[in-house]
Amino acid sequence: MIDPVVIGVDVGGTKVVAAEVGVDGTLARVARRPTPGRRVAVALLEDALTEAVEEVAAGRPVAGVGLAAAGFVDAAGERVAFAPHLPWRGDRVRARLTQRWGVPVALDNDANCTARAESAHGMAQGVDDALVLTVGTGIGGAIVVGGLLRRGRNGMAGEFGHARVVPDGRGCECGGRGCWEQYCSGNALVRTARAGLEAAGQGSDGALARACGGDPATLTGPMVTQGAAAGDPVALAAFAEVGSWLGVGVANLVAGLDPAVVVVGGGVSAAGDLLLEPARAALTGSLVGAEHRVVPPLLRARFGPEAGVVGAADLVRRHLA
Amino acid sequence: MIDPVVIGVDVGGTKVVAAEVGVDGTLARVARRPTPGRRVAVALLEDALTEAVEEVAAGRPVAGVGLAAAGFVDAAGERVAFAPHLPWRGDRVRARLTQRWGVPVALDNDANCTARAESAHGMAQGVDDALVLTVGTGIGGAIVVGGLLRRGRNGMAGEFGHARVVPDGRGCECGGRGCWEQYCSGNALVRTARAGLEAAGQGSDGALARACGGDPATLTGPMVTQGAAAGDPVALAAFAEVGSWLGVGVANLVAGLDPAVVVVGGGVSAAGDLLLEPARAALTGSLVGAEHRVVPPLLRARFGPEAGVVGAADLVRRHLA
Secondary structure (H helix, E strand, C coil): CCCCEEEEEEECCCEEEEEEECCCCCEEEEEEEECCCCCCCHHHHHHHHHHHHHHHHCCCCEEEEEEEECCEECCCCCCEEECCCCCCCCECHHHHHHHHHCCCEEEEEHHHHHHHHHHHHCCCCCCCCEEEEEECCCEEEEEEECCEEECCCCCCCCCHHHCECCCCCCECCCCCECEHHHCCCHHHHHHHHHHHHHHHHHHCCCHHHHHCCCCHHHCCHHHHHHHHHCCCHHHHHHHHHHHHHHHHHHHHHHHHHCCCEEEEECHHHHHCHHHHHHHHHHHHHHCCCHHHCCCCCEEECCCHHHHHHHHHHHHHHHHHC | CCCCEEEEEEECCCEEEEEEECCCCCEEEEEEEECCCCCCCHHHHHHHHHHHHHHHHCCCCEEEEEEEECCEECCCCCCEEECCCCCCCCECHHHHHHHHHCCCEEEEEHHHHHHHHHHHHCCCCCCCCEEEEEECCCEEEEEEECCEEECCCCCCCCCHHHCECCCCCCECCCCCECEHHHCCCHHHHHHHHHHHHHHHHHHCCCHHHHHCCCCHHHCCHHHHHHHHHCCCHHHHHHHHHHHHHHHHHHHHHHHHHCCCEEEEECHHHHHCHHHHHHHHHHHHHHCCCHHHCCCCCEEECCCHHHHHHHHHHHHHHHHHC
């Protein structure tokens, strides 16, 4: 007899990742699809999710699917109210996909799922007060207070990415200006590296310029990470800038929440210390009263960019139990 | 027989307010002293507290004194670790004043005390998730999550006033730059009104110019409030600017915490809607996804600037019970 598969799906602004997840958080089969965009029909996105889930299931029976969505999910886990990087606007995603797939589906915000995974198996295990961030296409967040994941009055707590950090700053997909995620995210990393390459012009022959074939318009986040790992100065400068913005924003949040630990997941966390070292320096440099207090450790999620998938699987597993 | 008096003391950056507080939060006798400053000897500040407490006691027996301090108080309520506007730096304030006064003393942060008062008797009564701000010399904050006042890992949660809202912005007493309270506080209000009067020059003959005898250097916060209430355009413009900064900062916090209600106390809350109307407009205008969510009400504390005193008295009363 084949055990039914539990699948977690992370629905991000750039890509969809689905995976079979074991009870201890280990990933087995993984499928990826590009996110079709935020201005497309909802059906296109849900088709992509369906394909990814079917690829992971590979004909085996599925016990349930957990969805980690990069957007505002209501407190009941039924609807995606709003998602700057996805087409859902008030859609009853859980019920619709339950019906389409014929299996139990659970839904939560991607950062909340990351917090679940890291609290259950990762860097926030046993921690009463934790701040969890996902740095991907944008920034998501979750707060653990008094040992519990807190969702606020309407289930929308943790949307730190749209805090205004620069008056009249860069325009944001949310409609605002100067949002934190315009300075600290995968998008910001690529934009900063692209500007660096363009400024260097023909003189640039480093790893990053070669990776994009000399065309900065084709740069991607993983290229910047690989370039920085290879010592490319433009890529390193992009991480220094984005990491510094991460640290300043984390300092604002630490002043407000005083967590024991700050855990960073999301796609850009794959870069590890390339991102976190400049962030740690900025955190200590910007945190009010840093010399009179404990500065919390700033840690990469144990499950890195996959923490959302792991937490989503945990969520649906809990509903099945 | 005379009932022993319970006294609450709010130790702010500009003034010290002590009051006899009834069990229902009503204030009886009140005493005020100017805060001696942040660069003076600690003894000068503690002498001022002592004078204020003695004036309220007026020879009657004192059951206990609660202190609401505008600074970082440790989780045990023993020490003021750091206070940008006060001279205490790691001082064991509770034990020292217990010994000096010979009565039970309790200590907490001023915004935490405001949150206690408003949760017990005021605008946050029965509310599970509340954000409480004190706008005075600077900004203090407190968070109620899941029905409890939360202090974070080290007791220092809620220091929203030192979130950086402007890169390379105005210098702050905390040593940082661009802190929110440099744009939204009693100090910011006076500075903005002063600049407005100076820009208007000799042509300014409104209520505000008359209140300060034509010398902008002598302006105080209460003068700006009175001027605005009398329709003075410079004073109204100052409230519009400071109120707008309040709303933008509250929008950042609402995105992060999703509270059911936002309560504003502190000295500047005496101005009521002069401050809160522009803040409400900016909150709705800046909050991410405002059209897809419930925008929480932004309310003046029921006890206004006295909420800290009421909460401090509640705190020591609880220790006595």
